């Protein structure tokens with residue numbers, strides 16, 4: 001694992017508005033430290049070490065994404081994962097009143113499934129934060 005200098009970590013965190021760039025969870029309400037995700041993994045897929053290849057990610061999203069860069073959609077088409085540097089979250093997802101994140105594109109649907117964005121714990125945390133008006 002590459003050690004990322006603190007100023008760069010802070011830059012990535014602030015750019016993400018202190019939220020996971022995949023599930024949108026605010027980092028201040030997580031008991032586990034958020035991490036830098038290399039959107040295109042360096043070793044497996046030749047991604048760069050620069051900030052344009054970095055995303056602020058909660059431990060759940062970073063762990064479930066692992067070294068994936070895409071997956072098969074419902075039609076069996078190989079589809080890239082959501083890229084927070086080149087795409088807008090709202091173009092691929094929305095969160096409903098039950099705190100479920102829905103994919104509105106193939107990219108969104110593949111990302112929801114591969115990153116398990118609607119795990120029971122993730123939904124519970126989102127519902128709780130919405131209920132407390134902290135979302």
Ligand SMILES: [Zn+2]
Nearest residue numbers: 020023058061
């Ligand atoms: Zn997340």
